[in-house]
Amino acid sequence: MGKSLFTVGEEVKIKASGESVTISKCQYVKNMKRYSYIVKEYPNTFYFEEELTEE
Template sequence: MGERMRKSLFTIGEKVKIKASGKSVTIYKCQYVKNMKRYSYIVNEYPKTFFFEEELIEE
């Protein structure tokens, strides 16, 4: 039938690092992007941009 949404890798309030810069950030908002079949994240430190899971790593 329909595709199942998988669980997001990170949770709101979780501290993670941006792979490209190594900067430590906190997840502010998480949203599933259906047409891309992955989650996007907004972080407290950069509220005007978003990151996909593959751009972030656990701290």
């Protein structure tokens, strides 16, 4: 398990839309061997690291 790319409270962009969002939760998905993120703006949707980019 590596270190997550983004941290809680960090502002990032959704690659598909270019929209700025804020990370509210981060967790490691063991069976997929990668991190998932929930953002404040869309609390019912999760994103993987490759779907997000730094501001």
